[in-house]
Amino acid sequence: MNSQNFDLNLLRVFDALMREQNVSRAAERLALSQPAVSNALGRLRELLDDPLLVRVGRRMRPTPRALALEGPIRSALQQIEQSVGASEAFDPASSRQRFCIAVTDYVEQLCMPRLLQQLGEQAPAMRIDIRHLSPSLPAEALDRGELDLVLGRFDEVPARFARQHWLSETLLLALRRDHPLATGSMDLPRFLQLRHLWVHGGQTRGMVDQWLGEQGLCRQIAYSTPNYLQAAHIVAGSELAAVLPSQLARYFASLLPLQLFELPFALGPFHLEMVSLVQRQREPALHWLMTQIAAIGQSAPV
Structure with a gap:
């Protein structure tokens, strides 16, 4: 493969396909048509000489080559986004970004109605996807970019993650x-x-x-x-x-x-925290979102 002729837009498609493992959902994530994503997958398969995603039953599963590429490509995309974002002012009113947050049903009830109200006023096109939070920190999902943020109670948090006190409860x-x-x-x-x-x-x-x-x-x-x-x-x-x-x-x-x-x-009391990757703390959009969530915790009654 000649890297000089490689279309870097295909990396975004690859990342979305690895996250969703479904062409239709990847197209929705990228705001592209399904045929456009299918065509990009075909080009990726040809350029990388690997099927990348293969159908197993009703699902698509990544090949060993795709799994080996997933981490480096996602890391490179995040670095590009951080570099570009650092030189641009974040405008919540025009943001169409999508964030995936893991919480318990209790924290969802406590936080999300107020967050959605704030987003409706300040960032109406921003999307929040909620995932169920397991008892332990979902470190691998944060590493892979499947989760942007988690809100919960954790005993141990590895050093590669930033932890911020959110709320104390009785x-x-x-x-x-x-x-x-x-x-x-x-x-x-x-x-x-x-x-x-x-x-x-x-x-x-x-x-x-x-x-x-x-x-x-x-x-x-x-x-x-x-x-x-x-x-x-x-x-x-x-x-x-x-x-x-x-x-x-x-x-x-x-x-x-x-x-x-x-x-x-x-x-x-027991204490709830916000946890995200340290390297993502400088992302303007994620930083803005965490600021909104932090304010909800600070204003909660004791």
Whole structure:
């Protein structure tokens, strides 16, 4: 292959195809027609002498050659974007950029309605795609550019990532308003009488059970789920109790027949962070978006 005759626009097509592994979705990402992307894929296959993407069942899978090229090509594109962007003023009003963010359903409920309102006023053509956040930091997805940003709670973050405090939260106990034990104050014996719903988020042990275990105690968990939003509805219609982040608990208590209680033991707050690749911190559009999200965290009630 003669690199001097290589159309650099094909690299953007290659990157989109590797991200989406689907010609139609890659075309949508690039704002091109499907035939244009199919034609570009044909040219890439000819220039690189490799099929790059092969059909396996109903999906397209990258070849070993494509996987080997994915990282270097994406890194080169990011460096070009950063170099060009550094010399241009970012205009949110005209931006049509698309960002992929991984969050839990709880953080999505807490942050995204306000973010969408801000984008509607300042960056109406910007697009946000949400992905479900796993319990551990999705480092490989951030490295590959499949994710631009994550918002969550992480114990360990490798040095190649920038981490920024976003929000501190506490926990409250939620019961159905006419629950037999939803009277008076909540003490530890009554807490241990309850049958609990646990929102595990993929963890093996949460803050509550860790504290109880240190005291030689345990609670009865009758139901577990990874979904915070569904938990509130289940509690409102059952005999179960759930420990929920305070802002989420107060939000649902305004909509559902829920009674909230302070926990009968002190756990202290937990902290949520924004995490992205260090090398992408200088990207004007991503920096602007993170500034908007940071402001939402700073204005949240304690």
